[in-house]
Amino acid sequence: MLQEDFSFVSHDCGDCPIRHRAVCARCETDELERLEEIKYYRSFEAGQTVVWSGDRMDFVGSVVSGIATLTQTMEDGRTQMVGLLLPSDFVGRPGREGAAYDVVATSDLVMCCFRKKPFEQMMETTPHIAQRLLQMTLDELDAAREWMLVLGRKTAREKIASLLAIIGRRDASIKSLSMQERIVFDLPLTREAMADYLGLTLETVSRQISALKREGLIELQGKRRVTVPDFSRLLEEAGDDSDGGLLV
Amino acid sequence: MLQEDFSFVSHDCGDCPIRHRAVCARCETDELERLEEIKYYRSFEAGQTVVWSGDRMDFVGSVVSGIATLTQTMEDGRTQMVGLLLPSDFVGRPGREGAAYDVVATSDLVMCCFRKKPFEQMMETTPHIAQRLLQMTLDELDAAREWMLVLGRKTAREKIASLLAIIGRRDASIKSLSMQERIVFDLPLTREAMADYLGLTLETVSRQISALKREGLIELQGKRRVTVPDFSRLLEEAGDDSDGGLLV
């Protein structure tokens, strides 16, 4: 069982893979040392629920590796994804008791957690943490608002193109590729999860992906691997102004 | 012209109407004094644009009175409201040059502004400001995510009911009414603005409002004044679980 196996995770913040991007990014060495005292790792298998909406949540933390989703569900089962959590993203809210959303591991997942009370105390005494958290929260707010435009005003085709553009852009930036070349990446989501992100049904997602493929905007190797031969053409389909390369 | 008339606004933070809710809420007297040095008021008439998306923005600030909207527009004119700014809400983002959205005054509007550079410096030296801003940003992030569910998964009727519920609830909480009684409030938005908020057309908004009225869920006095005889019934129509009174 993977649950307790995090041998592949460094326990030393100094060489943590998300050291420079997570909530601890601005911390000095001595601040990291105090964080180390209250941190612990947790691992989850793909499909496991990390937190249930409404549950008491006595920790906050960062995604170290893997992908998780943040979703909201109505009584009748309609669900909307409200966030995609990638490595370095922060989970939980200081100053709140219960979780507002379901957090589900989409792939195998490792999180670096902090007990909430001590973390809240550290926030008071360590401006670097609060500053970084503010910056990250502002970025997430922008992302959420960007997504409101997608959900409220874009067509199904534009929604799919927007999602592929976002994933492709992030992937290219991690690999430090330019947007001029062919972009190849794996979809981290099932068709159903994409539908929940985009406010569509999985059938519509499937149809629109097929249409984009038919028209040569994307190529598929298997169901998950996507090639974008001309990224600017994909951005046009997404309805984004110009090549908008730097806004996200 | 209203532009330069803010005689009705206190210049003394001590008795500012948003003193206890705005970004300065946690400041001590001496901190307020330093804020006073960099603050100035600006007034706008209904319909005026406060900031254009993409423009350089050299200030941040709080809404003192009136209502403004935060909107995003695509090249072809489709627009999505991504935020409704009420008194005490914060505008602008420390650490960013340009504005990400259009800010438009929906009613006559007074803002308390701070030049950005000095404000950013104060944030470094005054934890109370950064703490409060983080708290407010987290709240806005939650509101944005709540709205993603509305935009992505709710029907037109549920969207309208959700909007009425939010406005009505806020209004009742300002007036300290309980949710048991009849709620009466004025819509601060035109049908078109409601449509832009909800990702609908104005015709659909109008039809759904008429339907809710026909079925006795709401009553109208004129176009703008709304009476909700039974708030819990409205919440059912909104698709919200139970009476969800305290989640927002």
Next chain:
DNA sequence: CGCAGAATTGATACATCTCAAGCTGGGTGG
């Protein structure tokens, strides 16, 4: 009074959903 912006209402078009049937590929057990 009459105009202009805002809102309502109607008829029709169309995008997406719904329901249903098949396909595909990777894993499993005989």
Next chain:
DNA sequence: CCACCCAGCTTGAGATGTATCAATTCTGCG
């Protein structure tokens, strides 16, 4: 090693909710 199985995915046909286009009707105001 093959046949089967099943979750994930694709495709089709028809239903439906919302958009679109168009015509009135309100309402406040000069």
